[in-house]
Amino acid sequence: MKDKYKILLIFPPPASPVSPYLSTPLLAGQLKAAGYDVKSLDLSVEFFYYILNSEFLKNSYKNAKEKFFCLKNAAEKLSLKDSTFCKIVEKNLEEEQKNLEIIDNIDNYLKKYKSYDSFYDIETMDYITQQINKAFEIAMLPYFPAYCAFNVYKNPLYKVNFGSIKYQTTIKTDDNVFYEFYKKKIKEHNIDKYDFVCITCPNETQIIPALTLTAILKKTSNIKISIGGNIISRIDEELKNMPEAFDIFYDYVMAGLGEKTIVQLADYLSGKNDNLSNIKGLIYKKNGKIISKKPDLKYNINNAVQMCLDGLSLEQYFTPDIIMPIQSSKGCYWGKCLFCGLHYPPKKYTVKNPKKVVDEIEFLNKEYNIKIFEFVDEALHPAYLSKLADEIIKRKLDIKYVCCARLEDNLYSQELCRKLYKSGLRLVEFGFETASERIYKLLNKGIKFENRLNAISLFAKAGIFTYVYAIIGYPSETRDEAITTLSCAKKHEDIIDTLFIHNFWLDKKAPAFKKYKCLGISEININEKNCFSQGCDFMCDNGMKKEEIDELADLNLEDSKLKKHIFFAPDEYFFLYALYYGRQKLRTVL
Numbered sequence: 001m002k003d004k005y006k007i008l009l010i011f012p013p014p015a016s017p018v019s020p021y022l023s024t025p026l027l028a029g030q031l032k033a034a035g036y037d038v039k040s041l042d043l044s045v046e047f048f049y050y051i052l053n054s055e056f057l058k059n060s061y062k063n064a065k066e067k068f069f070c071l072k073n074a075a076e077k078l079s080l081k082d083s084t085f086c087k088i089v090e091k092n093l094e095e096e097q098k099n100l101e102i103i104d105n106i107d108n109y110l111k112k113y114k115s116y117d118s119f120y121d122i123e124t125m126d127y128i129t130q131q132i133n134k135a136f137e138i139a140m141l142p143y144f145p146a147y148c149a150f151n152v153y154k155n156p157l158y159k160v161n162f163g164s165i166k167y168q169t170t171i172k173t174d175d176n177v178f179y180e181f182y183k184k185k186i187k188e189h190n191i192d193k194y195d196f197v198c199i200t201c202p203n204e205t206q207i208i209p210a211l212t213l214t215a216i217l218k219k220t221s222n223i224k225i226s227i228g229g230n231i232i233s234r235i236d237e238e239l240k241n242m243p244e245a246f247d248i249f250y251d252y253v254m255a256g257l258g259e260k261t262i263v264q265l266a267d268y269l270s271g272k273n274d275n276l277s278n279i280k281g282l283i284y285k286k287n288g289k290i291i292s293k294k295p296d297l298k299y300n301i302n303n304a305v306q307m308c309l310d311g312l313s314l315e316q317y318f319t320p321d322i323i324m325p326i327q328s329s330k331g332c333y334w335g336k337c338l339f340c341g342l343h344y345p346p347k348k349y350t351v352k353n354p355k356k357v358v359d360e361i362e363f364l365n366k367e368y369n370i371k372i373f374e375f376v377d378e379a380l381h382p383a384y385l386s387k388l389a390d391e392i393i394k395r396k397l398d399i400k401y402v403c404c405a406r407l408e409d410n411l412y413s414q415e416l417c418r419k420l421y422k423s424g425l426r427l428v429e430f431g432f433e434t435a436s437e438r439i440y441k442l443l444n445k446g447i448k449f450e451n452r453l454n455a456i457s458l459f460a461k462a463g464i465f466t467y468v469y470a471i472i473g474y475p476s477e478t479r480d481e482a483i484t485t486l487s488c489a490k491k492h493e494d495i496i497d498t499l500f501i502h503n504f505w506l507d508k509k510a511p512a513f514k515k516y517k518c519l520g521i522s523e524i525n526i527n528e529k530n531c532f533s534q535g536c537d538f539m540c541d542n543g544m545k546k547e548e549i550d551e552l553a554d555l556n557l558e559d560s561k562l563k564k565h566i567f568f569a570p571d572e573y574f575f576l577y578a579l580y581y582g583r584q585k586l587r588t589v590l
Contacts, residue, residue: 005270007031007038008194008311012201012210013047013178014153017318018572022325022376023200023229025307027262032308034263036270039311041189043182043213048318050181051139051148052110052132057103064089064141081157085144092141099138102131109135113318120320120580122589143177153205160207160532162242169212170219170248178212192221196269198262199250201229204534214249224269226262228254231534233295234341234509238531239283240292246285253283256295257330259304301330301350306360314368321580323372323402323572324364328357328388332378334406337431338444338518339471341507341534342378351384358391365399372579374572375403382411389423397424400579404429407452417462427465427578430456432499435488436481439474442519444511453492460495465578465586468496472556473504473549475540476520482544486556497587498574501556503549505535 489499
């Protein structure tokens with residue numbers, strides 16, 4: 001192995017700007033333990049500083065106005081897209097003074113996110129967030145109809161497939177807001193001087209940004225590039241059928257769990273190991289053919305080493321309190337919900353010793369003064385939560401945390417919930433799914449319908465904020481059944497603090513995709529033009545139409561006590577408010 005083989009892990013935009021994404025420091029820890037010189041780079045949060053900048057905003061506004069006047073002077077040639085753009089710019093021109101004030105004050109608005117006094121003042125942040133959302137709109141005007149914000153990048157002009165992605169990232173770069181940003185950052189961080197660059201891409205919204213970067217690096221350097229992450233694992237079959245992508249975007253694709261794969265690949269590239277064919281979860285091109293090895297789904301999470309934050313600056317995140325992701329298990333201990341695609345690939349459930357988890361929490365607490373943690377596990381079992389709480393209390397750690405849990409039958413007690421509160425648990429997320437017993441029985445939740453509210457009640461009585469998820473628009477669901485779900489927050493307002501509703505979609509990796517007839521779906525339509533998408537269209541013989549589902553979703557938002565505070569997306573912002581105010585006070589504020 002050559003000396004100082006340098007590896008860079010990159011997290012691309014756009015994503016939640018409240019903390020490092022977990023996989024980057026986790027993989028960095030694995031590589032560091034294996035003896036590599038490794039750093040992490042969060043280009044997502046850096047992109048927000050790049051775009052939410054007075055100079056960038058001034059140029060965007062100026063360019064949009066120039067384009068507007070050119071289009072108006074040639075009005076007879078306007079397309080539908082150009083006409084819509086002109087209407088948006090014209091509206092902006094009517095509010096020019098307001099927009100100029102936002103541009104001039106953008107730095108002050110960003111500082112409010114890091115100030116305790118302003119961030120935890122909801123009325124102040126209501127105003128600030130409105131200004132930031134408007135700043136995003138100004139920044140993206142020249143790239144219309146593309147839109148970008150926290151956690152969001154979309155361009156309805158293009159489909160999500162290889163040809164479209166190639167066009168956006170390598171040909172139509174003047175319409176790509178990330179192109180100049182990456183050129184600047186490659187030089188600033190000497191990205192092209194590394195030996196091996198790994199891109200973590202967990203969400204569909206990051207595909208275009210991630211591949212824009214890799215396309216530039218592929219064209220301008222000789223470094224080896226790998227890409228992985230949740231969305232990459234979900235579209236691995238599609239990627240195997242696109243050999244040209246290995247010439248344009250990357251050298252290796254990592255599917256499934258990456259902790260072992262990334263170290264083995266680094267060993268191969270650095271010369272420690274000359275056998276590439278035995279690396280599980282790796283997809284690559286050799287002699288014009290795609291070679292694919294099935295992912296290792298039996299990883300023992302107790303073999304994971306301490307995460308490494310080298311290269312990350314916690315001060316850059318848009319919050320006065322980092323809410324640090326932590327993981328105690330991989331997979332789901334139930335893993336049978338019909339509609340859920342989270343447990344893909346179908347990993348063997350593996351759980352970390354609670355003492356080891358608390359060792360990590362204690363390290364991050366003392367080394368980086370992090371006091372707030374979010375468990376990203378799909379669900380923590382009640383027995384495991386109990387052991388975790390015992391360990392935190394024994395060490396007298398002054399922390400708070402958020403977690404997901406299942407509404408288990410008779411596994412919680414008031415004593416356990418009080419202990420969890422004492423250990424620092426302040427918000428718990430539950431999958432309530434539906435208030436319709438008929439629909440619930442279709443979903444294979446493994447929990448008795450009549451017992452679900454019991455767990456929510458116990459947590460609420462212990463002072464723990466209950467953040468409950470439900471879905472409307474299930475196949476065959478009637479309007480009355482959907483309204484029953486929408487109304488359950490009011491019906492049980494003493495124990496359900498927040499009911500967050502989203503619309504059903506058919507995940508291509510969920511069990512329902514193969515068992516779609518169990519949900520009353522008569523036909524599935526896989527659109528090749530959107531083959532990189534996680535979901536797919538479907539037809540039902542009965543149930544509500546899309547327009548009716550959207551209407552109910554809009555009515556729910558209008559009626560929601562979260563309506564005014566819906567801007568606290570990403571969810572972590574709302575979590576921070578729940579932790580700061582406490583259950584009773586936040587309920588009063590909302």
